Amino acid sequence: MSEGRPPVTAAPTLEDVARAAGVSRATVSRVINGIRNVDPAIQETVRRAIADTGYVPNRAARSLVTRRTGAIALVVSGAGEEDEANPFHSQVFADPFFGRVASGVVGFLRPRGIHPILMFAETDEARTQVISFLRQGYADGAVLVSTQSRDPLPRQLVEAALPSVLFARPGEAIPISYVDVAHRTGAKLAADHLVARGCRRVATIAGPLDVLAAQDRLAGFRDAMAAHGHPYIPCVEGQFTYASGETAMERLLSEQPGLDGVFVANDLMAQGALLVLRHHGRRVPEDVAVVGFDDSSAATASRPMLTTIRHPVEDMAAEMARLLLEHVDEPGKPMTSVIFEPSLVVRESA
Amino acid sequence: MSEGRPPVTAAPTLEDVARAAGVSRATVSRVINGIRNVDPAIQETVRRAIADTGYVPNRAARSLVTRRTGAIALVVSGAGEEDEANPFHSQVFADPFFGRVASGVVGFLRPRGIHPILMFAETDEARTQVISFLRQGYADGAVLVSTQSRDPLPRQLVEAALPSVLFARPGEAIPISYVDVAHRTGAKLAADHLVARGCRRVATIAGPLDVLAAQDRLAGFRDAMAAHGHPYIPCVEGQFTYASGETAMERLLSEQPGLDGVFVANDLMAQGALLVLRHHGRRVPEDVAVVGFDDSSAATASRPMLTTIRHPVEDMAAEMARLLLEHVDEPGKPMTSVIFEPSLVVRESA
DNA sequence: CTGAAAGCGCTAACAG
């Protein structure tokens, strides 16, 4: 606008602002960082100078001295059947669960002006890259959602002393903070509901049993059913995917043709199961009652809509981010775990 | 292990490596950055020293001097019905289209050691934040997927001279690179198929008409049908969501009870439409043929499986990332557009 | 082919 503005080529620096305001760099720095002890009048002058020059702080320079980047990584770790046409990250995005976690993290971080760096770590090489990436100072820490309990990344993060928080209890006992849901309580809710409905021949489709959550849901369900007088619950293992739900239901039906109730360890598999049930002419919930787990978008998208166990994934993810920020701000902070309680959502399928 | 390693507190710097290798910082810097003109023997010594000290370059220091961050932003811009329980980012993650874009971007970037920063820009405030964020040097540029044609962000990016590439042609004519698919060709493919099947009373469910892609699909479909001798094609506008597909189909059915074919502007809406059709006892494809668009996961998840128009979203996204990297490396590079050709995928619904 | 030296833009003591 006026000729006072420097050519667009070089971005204005603190120095430029200081000169324009007739103060020192330090003073400008103080007002930018909201440190008090700056004369209100001068503050005003400085602010105007900032606006006039169009100054924007240089992040690299700042983090060089503060040793903080103000960024955090959202890493998804796991195994997944690697395959040219269907790489790991693509599988991850296809799972509504991941979307909810990401959404919760973003929802918490964004009002604080921070945006997550998205990383995937499905191979040893990728995991090494993640660690090295963080050590280079691309981010101050990581929130991690892992899809298998044998994942070595949590331990690697701890060993590298990188602030991090997990979604779900780690497979091995290591000093790291995490958030989780009371899977067994959720499974019990499902069992109680099925029994209350009058189901007598109940089976279950579990998740992949190398995932702790899947183990807990299965164990919790069996325990609760045992308490109701049902000592044996047939089980088929799935992979938490739609297709594996179909396959599992198919098998369950052939092995237990008389079943009248099934607890499925997640909604995606339950959706697949529903389809197979219909194919076989079983009415849901009249002939077979189905209870899912997660209350994901699949629960309301399927027909009949799923009765399921809801856990507050977004809230849990937000808490995970909150904990991470605490650990970043306060390196000595002791580890914590935050366990959320699930609840039963009754819809049409049971 | 040995007492030679410094206490874990301070990360080793170039200086440390140089000392360990008995050379200068400059030399170490050269071997790290793969600059030739370094004696092979010294190179070896330096490499060993790097390994011994566990040195990792400091990104902030590097980008302070290179003026490059080595990071790029993946920004999703748009409107979306903001609502406490269902914020924009959560809607985005629920759409399989976004997952495919993200997956394509990640697939391209990851082998190159770069990880995207995820940002959402659904309000003016958020958009300003995105610009300021980029100007601060959090990333070297942005790939942008926008959900509405009036989005001001593309222009803002151009004005701020920030390297960026769009997914889809911008709503206004501005000098910016983008990738897109030939929507009209895709719509024509659908029309041809429906006509070839013998459909005579055809209607369409369009996407939100403030989205260019939706406009093009509708116009392309109508043009092609006109060429086949069908001058008038009833249309109901949807929002590219599952629920809006249901609503739209419901309306179409009441207004055009005799229809025997429908082109739905994306798979998610088509999935909703399928459900309504079944509800009303119409067999698909026998009574009503349905063609979707996208070939997203919804296409194979719905029953019957969708006949749809496939476009290579992942490839397009990868190309978008590739273009961005080019623009970052070569600031003067002229703008380009890359248009991909769609194809018809015949499954069960038509 | 290698080293010395000059910053990149910012914050954080430390004086005043």
Next chain:
DNA sequence: CTGTTAGCGCTTTCAG
């Protein structure tokens, strides 16, 4: 309350 002074760790001329 404000200015001066050191660097943060790295790349990059410029000499040698």
